[in-house]
Amino acid sequence: MSDDRPISGPEKDQAARTADDLKAAALAAAESVPVSVEPPTLFEVQEMELNFGPQHPSTHGVLRLVIRVDGEKILETKPDVGYLHRGTEKLFETETYPMGIPHTDRLDYVAAATNNHAFCLTIEKLLAVEIPRRAQLIRVILDELQRLSSHLVWLGTSGIDLGAVTPFWYAFREREQILDFFEEYCGARLTLNCMRIGGLPFDLTAGWVERLMEFVDDLPSRIDDYEQLLTDNRIWKKRTVGIGVISGQECIEWGVTGPVLRASGVEWDLRRAQPYECYDELDFAIPTRTNGDTYDRYVVRVQEMRQSVRIVKQCIDLLEPGDIRGKVPRVIKPIAEEVYASIESPKGELGFYCVSNGTNRPYRMHVRPPSFINLQALPRLAKGHLVSDLVALIGTIDIVLGEVDR
Amino acid sequence: MKVLTPTVLTYLKVVILVAVVPAIIGFVVVLAERRLMGFMQARLGPNRVGPKGLLQGVADLVKLVTKEDITPSRAERAVYFLAPVLAVIPALTALAVIPFGPAIRIGKVKTTLWVTDVNIGLLFLLAITSIGVYGIILGGWASNNKYSLLGGLRSAAQLVSYEVPMGLALVSVLLMTRSLSMVEIVHRQGRLHLWFIFPGLLAFFIYFVSGVAETNRNPFDLPEAESELVSGFNTEYSGVKFAFFFLGEYAAMIVISCVAVTVFLGGWLPPFPHVAALKFLRILPPLGWFLIKAGLFLFGYIWFRSTFPRYRFDQLMALGWKWLIPISLANIVIVACAILATPGRSNGMFVLSYIFGGLFVVMFLLAKLRQKLARRERLAAIPASAVE
Numbered sequence: 043m044s045d046d047r048p049i050s051g052p053e054k055d056q057a058a059r060t061a062d063d064l065k066a067a068a069l070a071a072a073e074s075v076p077v078s079v080e081p082p083t084l085f086e087v088q089e090m091e092l093n094f095g096p097q098h099p100s101t102h103g104v105l106r107l108v109i110r111v112d113g114e115k116i117l118e119t120k121p122d123v124g125y126l127h128r129g130t131e132k133l134f135e136t137e138t139y140p141m142g143i144p145h146t147d148r149l150d151y152v153a154a155a156t157n158n159h160a161f162c163l164t165i166e167k168l169l170a171v172e173i174p175r176r177a178q179l180i181r182v183i184l185d186e187l188q189r190l191s192s193h194l195v196w197l198g199t200s201g202i203d204l205g206a207v208t209p210f211w212y213a214f215r216e217r218e219q220i221l222d223f224f225e226e227y228c229g230a231r232l233t234l235n236c237m238r239i240g241g242l243p244f245d246l247t248a249g250w251v252e253r254l255m256e257f258v259d260d261l262p263s264r265i266d267d268y269e270q271l272l273t274d275n276r277i278w279k280k281r282t283v284g285i286g287v288i289s290g291q292e293c294i295e296w297g298v299t300g301p302v303l304r305a306s307g308v309e310w311d312l313r314r315a316q317p318y319e320c321y322d323e324l325d326f327a328i329p330t331r332t333n334g335d336t337y338d339r340y341v342v343r344v345q346e347m348r349q350s351v352r353i354v355k356q357c358i359d360l361l362e363p364g365d366i367r368g369k370v371p372r373v374i375k376p377i378a379e380e381v382y383a384s385i386e387s388p389k390g391e392l393g394f395y396c397v398s399n400g401t402n403r404p405y406r407m408h409v410r411p412p413s414f415i416n417l418q419a420l421p422r423l424a425k426g427h428l429v430s431d432l433v434a435l436i437g438t439i440d441i442v443l444g445e446v447d448r
Numbered sequence: 449m450k451v452l453t454p455t456v457l458t459y460l461k462v463v464i465l466v467a468v469v470p471a472i473i474g475f476v477v478v479l480a481e482r483r484l485m486g487f488m489q490a491r492l493g494p495n496r497v498g499p500k501g502l503l504q505g506v507a508d509l510v511k512l513v514t515k516e517d518i519t520p521s522r523a524e525r526a527v528y529f530l531a532p533v534l535a536v537i538p539a540l541t542a543l544a545v546i547p548f549g550p551a552i553r554i555g556k557v558k559t560t561l562w563v564t565d566v567n568i569g570l571l572f573l574l575a576i577t578s579i580g581v582y583g584i585i586l587g588g589w590a591s592n593n594k595y596s597l598l599g600g601l602r603s604a605a606q607l608v609s610y611e612v613p614m615g616l617a618l619v620s621v622l623l624m625t626r627s628l629s630m631v632e633i634v635h636r637q638g639r640l641h642l643w644f645i646f647p648g649l650l651a652f653f654i655y656f657v658s659g660v661a662e663t664n665r666n667p668f669d670l671p672e673a674e675s676e677l678v679s680g681f682n683t684e685y686s687g688v689k690f691a692f693f694f695l696g697e698y699a700a701m702i703v704i705s706c707v708a709v710t711v712f713l714g715g716w717l718p719p720f721p722h723v724a725a726l727k728f729l730r731i732l733p734p735l736g737w738f739l740i741k742a743g744l745f746l747f748g749y750i751w752f753r754s755t756f757p758r759y760r761f762d763q764l765m766a767l768g769w770k771w772l773i774p775i776s777l778a779n780i781v782i783v784a785c786a787i788l789a790t791p792g793r794s795n796g797m798f799v800l801s802y803i804f805g806g807l808f809v810v811m812f813l814l815a816k817l818r819q820k821l822a823r824r825e826r827l828a829a830i831p832a833s834a835v836e
Contacts, residue, residue, distance in 0.1 A: 090594065092594055114598065114761060201757070204757040204758055205666060205667065205669065205756070205757045205758025206756065206757035206758075207485075207489065207753070207754060208488060208489050208754045208755065210489075211489035211490055211491055212489070212490060215490055269826075271755070272757075273826065274819060274822050274823070275756070275757065277667055277756055277757045277758070277759055278757050280759070280760070280763050281757055281758075281759075281760055281763075428760060428761060428762065429598070430670075430758075430760045430761060431760065
C-alpha cells in the first residue's frame with residue numbers, strides 16, 4: 043500500500059484486517075511448514091577473487107588464472123590465456139615452408155626438436171618424400187633427448203612448486219648436458235631449428251655418438267637419485283596422491299593426451315599407435331598408471347624418461363652411415379591438399395594441420411598444441427582443492443605457455 | 449676494576465648479544481646455509497665476494513640497506529612499520545636467558561656467560577618467542593595484499609597450533625629437570641651424568657619438529673611458500689624492513705637451537721663428562737661445545753630445507769593436532785609414570801632412556817626395511833611394463 047496519504051475510515055479497517063490476515067496466514071504457515079532456520083554464523087563467509095598470475099612464480103610463464111576461493115579452497119578456476127600470443131599460425135602463411143621451421147622452435151620452447159619434427163613430418167606427408175634411414179634414427183634420438191630434457195624441466199619445476207628445491211638442481215644439471223649435445227649438433231641449445239623438410243640439416247659430429255652413449259648409460263643412475271628424493275618421500279606423496287584425479291574417459295572427452303592421459307590408465311602413445319619414423323622397430327614400453335592423480339603422472343613421466351634412455355641406446359646401435367636428407371625439390375611447392383600429421387611430443391599429441399594451395403606458402407597452418415588442450419582440464423582438476431594444490435596441478439599437466447598461446 | 453660492576457657487565461653482555469648475534473647471522477649462518485645448500489644441490493653457492501665468498505654477508509647487507517624502502521600506498525602504515533620490529537625483538541630478547549657457558553673468569557673479572565638467570569627461564573622463553581608471530585601476522589595483514597594476508601593467516605594458525613606440542617614436549621622435560629631455570633637445567637644434566645635427550649627422546653623429536661614449524665622453515669615454510677603465495681607475508685616488504693624479517697627468522701632459528709641444546713643436549717657440557725676416556729674432550733671450552741651443538745641444529749635446519757618438499761596447509765594442521773599433540777600428551781604420562789614407578793630420583797630416567805633408545809633403533813630399522821621393500825617393488829614394476 044502506498045504511504046503517501048493517511049489511511050482513515052473503512053479503508054483503514056480493511057488495511058488492518060488485511061495486515062492481520064496476512065500475519066495469521068504467516069503464523070499458520072510457519073506452524074505447518076518446517077522453516078529452515080539458517081544456523082547463526084559468527085563470521086560471514088567471504089569469497090575472495092584471487093588473481094593468480096600472469097606474474098606468479100608458479101604459473102610457468104605468463105598464465106593468468108582468475109580463481110574464486112573460500113579461504114584457501116578453490117571454488118572456480120578460469121584460465122585466461124593469450125599473454126604470449128604471437129600469431130605463429132598466421133606467420134606460417136606469410137613465409138615459405140622451410141622458413142616455418144624456426145617459428146616452431148618458439149612454440150614449446152623447452153622441446154624445440156619435437157616441434158620441428160612435427161612440422162617437418164606434416165610437410166613431408168604433403169610432399170610424400172622418403173626419409174633416409176639414418177635421418178630417421180637421428181631424428182628419433184633428437185626427439186628422445188628432447189623428451190628427456192623436457193621431462194627434466196618438468197621434474198625440476200614441479201618439484202619447486204611443491205617446495206622441493208634440490209631435484210631442480212639435479213635435473214637441470216643433466217638437462218645442461220643434453221643441451222650441450224644439442225649445441226654440438228646444431229649450434230643452438232634451446233631454439234634448435236634442427237630438422238629440415240626431408241631430413242636433417244647436419245650429420246653428427248665425430249665422437250658425438252660415443253659421448254651420448256656414455257651419458258645415457260649414466261642417466262638411469264641419476265634418475266634413481268631423483269626418485270630417491272621424491273618417489274617414497276612421505277611429504278611428496280601426501281602432496282600428490284589423490285590430487286587432481288581425472289579418469290581416462292574424462293581425459294578422452296577433454297582431448298587430453300600425453301603422460302596425463304597415460305597416468306589415467308589409457309595406453310595411448312602415438313609412437314606406438316601410429317608409428318612415425320622408425321618407432322615401430324624399436325623396443326620400448328608405454329608406462330601407464332591407473333589412478334590418474336598427480337603422483338601417477340609423476341611416476342609415468344619418470345618411467346618415460348627411463349624408456350627414452352632405452353630408445354636412444356637402441357637407435358645408437360642401429361645407426362649406420364648414410365644420407366641424411368631425402369629427395370626434396372629446391373623450391374617446395376606442394377599440390378593443393380590438406381594434411382594432418384602428429385607426433386608424441388613430451389606433452390602429448392602435437393599435430394600440424396596444413397592446407398596448401400599449390401604455392402610455396404601454406405594457405406593455412408594450424409597447430410594442435412597439447413599444452414593448450416591439456417590446460418583446459420585444469421579447472422576440472424582444481425575444483426575443490428586448495429590453492430597450494432593448484433600450484434601442483436599447473437605443474438603436473440606440464441604446460442609451456444609458448445605453446446598454449448602460440 | 450670498580451667500573452665493571454655486575455650491572456655494567458650485564459649491560460655489556462646485552463650490547464654484545466644484540467650486536468654479535470645479528471652479525472653471526474649475517475656473516476656465518478646465512479653464508480653457511482647458502483654454501484651448504486650449494487654443496488647438497490650440486491652447485492657452488494656464493495663464492496665471489498671476498499676470499500671463498502666469506503664477505504657475502506657484507507654484500508647482502510649493503511644491498512638490503514641501500515634498496516628502496518617501499519610502503520604500499522594502501523598499507524596500514526603504523527602496523528606495517530611495526531611488524532618487522534616485532535619479528536626481531538622477541539627473538540633477540542629470548543637470547544637473554546640462554547646460558548652459553550658456565551661462570552668464567554677473565555683476568556680478575558668474574559662473570560657468567562648468560563645475561564640473566566631467571567628462575568622461570570623456560571616459561572619466559574616460550575612466552576617471548578610466541579610474540580614473534582605477531583610480526584608475521586601483522587605484517588601480512590598490514591601489507592594490504594591478498595597473498596600476504598593468506599601468508600599471515602597461515603602463520604597465525606600454524607604458530608598457534610605448534611606452540612602447543614612444543615610446550616607439552618617441554619613439560620615432559622620439566623618433570624625431569626624440576627626447574628625452569630635454564631642454568632639449573634644444565635647443571636642437573638651434569639649432576640645426573642645424563643643428557644635429557646635420552647629419556648626425553650620423544651619430547652626432543654616433538655620439540656624439534658615444532659621448532660621447525662615455529663620458525664617457518666622447510667618443510668613447514670607455508671607462510672612464505674614462494675611458489676604458492678609469492679613469499680607470503682613479506683611480499684610487499686623491501687630494504688631494511690625485509691632485512692628485519694630475515695633477521696627475525698634466523699634469530700628465531702638460533703633461539704630454537706639454543707633452547708634445544710640447553711634442555712636436551714646438556715648445554716655447554718662436553719659429551720659424557722664423567723667417562724674418564726673422554727676427558728680429552730675438555731680441550732674445547734664449554735662455549736665451544738655449546739656452539740658446536742647449536743651448529744648441529746642449524747645444520748639440521750639446512751639439511752631439511754634441501755631435502756623436503758613443503759607440507760600442504762591442512763596436512764600441516766593435521767600433523768600438529770592429530771599426531772604431535774596426542775603423542776606429546778602420551779609422552780608426559782609415560783615420563784611421569786616412569787619417574788614415579790621407579791625407586792630413586794633418577795632411575796626412571798635411565799629406564800626411559802633404554803626404552804626410547806630401543807624403540808628408536810627398532811623404528812629406524814623398520815623404516816629402512818620399508819624403504820628397501822618399496823624400492824624393490826618399484827624396480828620389479830619397471831621390467832614388467834617394459835616387457836609389455
